[in-house]
Amino acid sequence: MNPQEEINQLTDQLNELNYRYYITADSEVSDYEFDKLLEKLQQLEAQYPQFIRNDSPTHRVGGTISKEFEAVNHRFPMLSLGNTYNAGELADFDERVRKGLDGEPYEYICELKFDGVALSVWYENGVLVRGVTRGDGVRGDDITANVKTIRTLPLRINAENMPAVFEVRGEGFMPLSSFESLNKEREDIGEALLANPRNAASGTFKMQDSSVVAKRKMDCYLYQFLANEEVFESHEESLHWMKKAGFNVSPTWKKCKTLEEVLAFIDHWDIARYDLPLNTDGIVIKVNSIAQREILGYTAKSPRWAIAYKYKSESASTTLESVSYQLGRTGNVTPVANLKPVLLAGTVVKRASIHNANEIERLDLHLGDTVFVEKGGEIIPKITGVDTSKRSLAFEKVQFPTTCPECDTPLIRKEGEANHYCPNEKGCPPQIKGKIEHFIQRKALNIENLGTETIDLFYQKGIVKSPADLYELTKDKLANLEGFKEKSINNILSGVQKSKEIPFKQVLFGIGIRFVGATVAEKLASYFNNIDALAKATYEELLQVPEIGDRIAQSVVAYFQDEENQAYIEKLKAAGLQFIHESTEIVVEGNSLEGKTFVISGTFQNYGRDDLKVKIEANGGKVLSGVSGKLNFLIAGSDAGPSKLQKAEKLGVQVITEEEFEKML
Template identity: 40%
Template sequence: MLPSAVREQARRLRAEIEAHDYRYYVLDQPSIPDLAYDALMRDLADLEHKYPELITPDSPTQRVGGQAAPQFSAIRHEVPMLSLDNAFGDAEVIAFDRRVRDRLHVEGEVSYSAEPKLDGIAISLRYEHGRMECAATRGDGSTGEDVTHSVRTVRSIPLRLRGVDTPAILEVRGEIFMPRKGFEALNASAQAGGEKSFANPRNAAAGSLRQLDPRLAAERPLEFYAYGIGEVSGIYLPPSHSALLSLLKGWGLRVNDLCEVVHGVDGCLTYYRKMAANRRQLPYDIDGVVYKVDDVKLQSRLGFSTRAPRWAIAHKFPAEEVLTEVENVEFQVGRTGAITPVARLKPVFVGGVTVSNATLHNFDELSRKDVRVGDTVIVRRAGDVIPEVVAVVPERRPARSAAVQLPRRCPACGSDIIRAEGEAIARCSGGLVCSAQRKQALLHFASRRAMNIDGLGEKLVDQLVESGLVASPADLFRLRMDQVAGLERMGAKSAANLVASISGSRSTTLGKFLFAMGIPGVGEATASALAQHFQSLESLFEATEESLQVVVDVGPVIAGAVWAFFAQPHNQEVIADLRRLGVHWPNELEVSGAKSWALAGKTFVVTGTLSTLTREQAHQRIRDAGGKVTSTVSAKTSYLVRGANAGTKLERAEELNVPVLTEAEFLALVDDDRVK
């Protein structure tokens, strides 16, 4: 048995180290020299080495584990990690503020919490009873990758929350990033060792998190700022976002000191200009600022769209612009047949990456800008993501340059290029006869956010299509190992892994399957909304354009595209073929009796912590019984299901006289054939 004095010594050392970490990383007020801090760590490590039974998972010595992770597993976000809508100018911020006030029926100014938008990696930290249990990337918003082993090595992230009044469950949302000074030192070290350097700090941060060996991640200069929360239980939260940030800071989480509460749209724009003027003096990269309605009750009233909160927006800085030369103009064919002109450029560094290609969008844009081979052009990364040609520098145009001629036939298959009247986009008429369209459609089908077939990259798809092995997505499920192993750079092991990945993708969700189909205009969020509303593929086949428009964010254009897709015999054949080959989605609602439709036509919001179900399990029970789940309480909500610590959604439901169910009442309702 350990002497009580030894336990007390270990407790004291841990408390002292955690206090110094808090002062250093959160308060930015270091109180002892590095050598003294290192001595405390050595004393604790020596004590734990002598008495191994002292070691706990949240000990400061346990940030770096000894074992590399075999792979990245998936972690489901109980509260989705949604992206933010973007504003690229003052007018869009003014419009955002107007929408907020209109929805809230507010005449005066709304107060916003404004903060720098770090150019890093969004992360979710889950604490249970004060101890960090896991960490996950954003992923597709619903499911992220488990990067706990790497995140534990980030010294500005506490392994244990400070204080005694901490939540039973707390998901902290924030950004992991690499300061510029650390990034420059990392690249200098890589170059000195003959290794490949990173293009920018964001890529370096992402690459560091994806190290399977935490000892390698621990060597990278990563830092963290918290900016919000996901799931929380066991505590009442403050009434404002700014107060929430102060609470997180009190629990030992690092919060950006540049966050401010501003009033009205003028306050937002003043803050933006201040950050834009000072961004180069900051020790880290930012690509804009974020405005969030500060009042939490107002946030709840505003709610969410399918992809983003209505109470927040990211105001992006203008993209960096540089000069370079056009070496050629080529035409690419997309998965829907769209012909896109692309400028091949003399490589140039812009927006943190080296750019050698830039989109010219469409034929009209190419003609309007009059981009020619040999021109000097202004290039930027639109939204700091997609490179585009902004304009030609006419005084640098070479003599005898010729305008680029628009092709009449598809560069990939030779089919006629057609262009509907009034449309800017021209398309190849070849359909899946066109190898370029087939390849792009297959890459989309296999992508991580669609069917998630690991190992099916561009070069392999090229070989599969050109060899005649694959002509449609269904053909992927007919591939044999010997066929794949016979392709270039594919051995028996790689072939076995690919075939296993394809086989494993047979079990998916209806939303992911719809997204994988590549229906024009239907992204992930819309595909998920369609799946949740219609519940089965058969219902979608029977839907009219009018019934499709009932789905949130589906207007006449998308409704027409979805209807046309399912009406096309070829698409019906491909889908039937896929299902014959075993592609399915568990828990698909089967119209097999009255009980299956117990909650048909009912809309539910689930809030708080349930005792017998997770929130996702409750959502699935509702969907399985024909009901619809939303995240926002409104007059159209049929029921609010309340768990412990229900919070503002419960208050909103009571204001609107929405029926409120306990967990027991909800479970009884789900099992009742006679829902009124």
């Protein structure tokens, strides 16, 4: 087979596997096998770039760097929709439609209004050629490289009744799970948390490095088809066609024949929307017939045949009782409002985010103020305003502290940054305890039987002042502590001992270098192979590592230049931790699992997830990424994903425990 044929074959195979995984939830191969095929294609494309296809799955992983985005004219203007907030205004819209159609029967399609970024995606001869932001509705930014990283968006389609040139429009969004993971990663590396998924999505799609966009697992729901010729008689037909062609169309839409049905749909989703994997802030109501749309026409800004019903943001008013200041592992100081408890969106809210000193000043907060609190699209409730008419002259203005609330060190705020931080990283108690808590977490050294309260006690008693001190714990040191029996002491010491087997990439993440999250730690570990080579690396050498930028490189160099950090690493080395990267080789143990497929979910007593995967493959089994009808077993540990368990039950997939799995070997 010549190189072009092999590239074509791999491209088609990987696109089909990608479609099955993301659209039909059917995994035919393990992640490992998929990655190996993709790696082979990348190598061939690097060798024969003239044969790279526009629909190559290698575009999914990104890598294109854009210094700036080209502005392009939309083929069809991306008009905005008129908004309505109550049933009366919706009835007025319905009456305008009835009059505009001169009493002719009509029906609506109701769709959820997803809270993300409007995208226009262009196809020519079935191949994705361009992805564009809404911009001002006439011109948008060409972000094709970023759009191609959306796994659910087909790079090539082959469908009936497909025009040579057409366009689909939809809402690009960051799933709540991705948003939470991103904020956890930012917390781990000492960056300010992102406010909400919509802003995170907007910022992500405008990033200049598409490989970073790919890692954020963006998604897109398509809701509109456009072409120069009329292909469908109704919007409903176009939705069915897009779904059949492989586009990710949300199944939440509904055809409604009366205004009463529309209002019932709105009422249903007012509550049900909180169970969705993304935020939504309303409903879009569209006339179904394309011919009737032409009759109704457009205003200068919006179509007369569609309107958006906006849900009111969940809001409540309550009293600001105090402001406390949380100190993170990296020294960031975050103000938190302590509120008189109030019911909001089904939960009792006692605290709300204020973000930073600028926000305190903008809101002009005073203790005792009556404040407005919203959830809306936010994950964490936030204060949106103050009822100054209820403010007393006796209310004290909230002043952001100038010194650390824990150690009294003067706070620092770097130019261009919104956050204040305490520079006393080696003497500030919350920072020290935060570093120990970071060190023992599952993604780092995974030391079980240690929690926040235990770490706090160890610190107060002077037993543990840094993570390295954990490896000097003995039965004698712990025996005199109140509440510590022989069993709990043995469990802690066993967990500490077990952590010496944790691979280098997790140790590197655990030591807590600023801006080095779990992903970056893995890149650095595999590139430099050991801690000594990393410690000697220059700024220029670090920049050669894929995805390592200026800020991370500076932080790593500064960390290893610090003599106290050098001594800390030496103590961890002496304790026996892993500081050399070892690539995992699968050693065949047997064939007891041959022909059987597995999905892993949750945490386990005797295995890490990677260890479990190796064990399965070493005994002839295959590990798949998602639950499908072809799956044989779902191995469920503690905290197994409820959606995976529900799907397994629905499809009749056998769910087994760790013990049951071991009996199969």
